[in-house]
Amino acid sequence: MEMQSVDHALQSSPWEPGIFGLAVFGAVVLGLLGGLLFLSARLTPGRDSAVKQTPYECGLVPAGSARLRHPAGFYLVAMFFLLFDVEAVYIFSWAVAFDASPASFWRMAFFILMLLAGLAYVWRKGGLEWGLGKRG
Amino acid sequence: MSDWFYLLPQAILCAGGLAALGLGAVLLRPAPGLQLGGALLFLAAAGAIVLALPAAGPVLDDMLAFDGIVRFYQLLILGSAGLSLLFASRYASLRGLAGDELYALVLFATLGMLLLAGAANWVIFVLGLELFTLCLYVLIALDRGRRTSLEAALKYFVPGAAAAGCLIFGVALIYAATGSLDLASSLASTAAGDVASFGPGLAGLALILLGVGFKLALAPFHLWAPDVYQGAPAPVAAFLATGSKVAVYAALLRLVAALPADAWQALAPVFWLLSAATLLAGSLPALTQTRVKRLLAYSSVAQMGYLLLALLAYPAAGPAPVMFYAAAYVLMDLGAFGSLGLLSPVSGDLDALEGFAGLGRTRPWPAAVLAVSLLSLAGLPLTMGFVGKFVVFVAVVRAGYPVLAGIGILGAVVAAGAYLRVLGALYFGRPVHAGQGQPPGPAAYVALGLVGALIVLLGIVPGPLLGLLR
Numbered sequence: 003m004e005m006q007s008v009d010h011a012l013q014s015s016p017w018e019p020g021i022f023g024l025a026v027f028g029a030v031v032l033g034l035l036g037g038l039l040f041l042s043a044r045l046t047p048g049r050d051s052a053v054k055q056t057p058y059e060c061g062l063v064p065a066g067s068a069r070l071r072h073p074a075g076f077y078l079v080a081m082f083f084l085l086f087d088v089e090a091v092y093i094f095s096w097a098v099a100f101d102a103s104p105a106s107f108w109r110m111a112f113f114i115l116m117l118l119a120g121l122a123y124v125w126r127k128g129g130l131e132w133g134l135g136k137r138g
Numbered sequence: 139m140s141d142w143f144y145l146l147p148q149a150i151l152c153a154g155g156l157a158a159l160g161l162g163a164v165l166l167r168p169a170p171g172l173q174l175g176g177a178l179l180f181l182a183a184a185g186a187i188v189l190a191l192p193a194a195g196p197v198l199d200d201m202l203a204f205d206g207i208v209r210f211y212q213l214l215i216l217g218s219a220g221l222s223l224l225f226a227s228r229y230a231s232l233r234g235l236a237g238d239e240l241y242a243l244v245l246f247a248t249l250g251m252l253l254l255a256g257a258a259n260w261v262i263f264v265l266g267l268e269l270f271t272l273c274l275y276v277l278i279a280l281d282r283g284r285r286t287s288l289e290a291a292l293k294y295f296v297p298g299a300a301a302a303g304c305l306i307f308g309v310a311l312i313y314a315a316t317g318s319l320d321l322a323s324s325l326a327s328t329a330a331g332d333v334a335s336f337g338p339g340l341a342g343l344a345l346i347l348l349g350v351g352f353k354l355a356l357a358p359f360h361l362w363a364p365d366v367y368q369g370a371p372a373p374v375a376a377f378l379a380t381g382s383k384v385a386v387y388a389a390l391l392r393l394v395a396a397l398p399a400d401a402w403q404a405l406a407p408v409f410w411l412l413s414a415a416t417l418l419a420g421s422l423p424a425l426t427q428t429r430v431k432r433l434l435a436y437s438s439v440a441q442m443g444y445l446l447l448a449l450l451a452y453p454a455a456g457p458a459p460v461m462f463y464a465a466a467y468v469l470m471d472l473g474a475f476g477s478l479g480l481l482s483p484v485s486g487d488l489d490a491l492e493g494f495a496g497l498g499r500t501r502p503w504p505a506a507v508l509a510v511s512l513l514s515l516a517g518l519p520l521t522m523g524f525v526g527k528f529v530v531f532v533a534v535v536r537a538g539y540p541v542l543a544g545i546g547i548l549g550a551v552v553a554a555g556a557y558l559r560v561l562g563a564l565y566f567g568r569p570v571h572a573g574q575g576q577p578p579g580p581a582a583y584v585a586l587g588l589v590g591a592l593i594v595l596l597g598i599v600p601g602p603l604l605g606l607l608r
Contacts, residue, residue, distance in 0.1 A: 119156070126163040 147184040154180025155245035162238025203258040211388035224585035225476035226373030247273035251385035290369025305349025311342030357415035367435035372479030416443035421549030424556040455533035458607040466526035473511030495567025516554035521597040
């Protein structure tokens, strides 16, 4: 076995459960929230108008309907970007800890090969076709 | 023999999933028979290796366990995946859902379930659980042109993500309390005398139980089940109801086995309440339910209650009842959801009770398997469900929980009334839409025959299997 054997000797961890820190934290959070709500309720002039009653009011009269049609291709490309971008995190951390052993090399080679296969799959399935109406 | 051989079943399933995707990418529209045959071949290869591997203690740096119990559950999971695919293949190609993703995702989900069933480390536990859950999110939404399918996927995804958060937080608490991620040794060191590790350890276990309870649809976390089972395509619901539940129970069984006595003392009342609530929450709503898929969903919730009963009796009665009932449950729910899918027209799965009227005469074979599964779910003699319930109730009474056994029997009687309504519609109703379903195709007939025959056979001659489990 090349993997380092994990030491299972049970050492108790230095973390100790305590209620005091949680209580202080909770009090600060509640105080801050309460203060903000109280101040914004007391200090604002509170003049009401029809525009303010609209959902998501930001001082502008909304124009048009909220039910817009977006091209779904944008989401697809954004998701592919995220997927392939997150892999870089693994590759960077691997590169920092690289110990020049063949096992380490082949593991990452396998990982990158899998990524390439994923890219090939997306490509072949038409996931990278940008624009409307081309896929099908 | 190298430890790495114990990863071979999982590696084969991974290769199978990649092969299914690759086939889809190269041929774009591969023949459904080719995909089904290939997927079954990989499942069978994994099953053969699971059968052939000798039992061993925790292997691969104590990451995976492989004993007789794990082998049984892994074979059960592989069988459930294979039968679900047999049921799903023609169902999916008739509805235009039989892309490569169906076969690949079922294989990847099975891989996750095998990992969970064999997990000896909390990391593998979470990894396996999340792997199959991710695949199931997509599988439930497979019929993406249908609103109900998407709704079901969303209703499984949102609470599922929250449950996953709870689960991982629970694992973190256990690690913080004991300094170990090893399943057995972390649980063993949450001793009652040690306040610093017992309290957070129990809190962690509670959070893990919450996450697991969601996956199993145990009673206060079962509210997603009816909507999801109703919206998901019927063969996917079959896989969701059988494979994923059994995998989680395998892990739960190892967890209970590893619990020290004082932690079990603290958890047993929780299990008691959970199983009583689950039995009632699964059985009582079934009484007024007129939608059959929802009825089956509630029944699957109730079955989780029976499995939890058997688990509660585990320290006293051993693993045989919970394992036998798991096998019975897999066959019953596969038969029920699978034949429901075969009886359904392409325009949408059968759901309302009226739709089933007279199908016993117009579609005798799928209706017969549905009837056998329902009789078995109701726990009538000569079916596997009867033997399973009998074994579980005996174990529960011996373990000293007579009240719980009473609740279980009450639930079974109440639910039996609901199943009999469906049976009445099947065989005594007047057919409304004649010949609306499609012929099931040979693959589905194989699955129907296997499920129906096994339910009856193991109901009449349960001895050999029970002996094997003991």
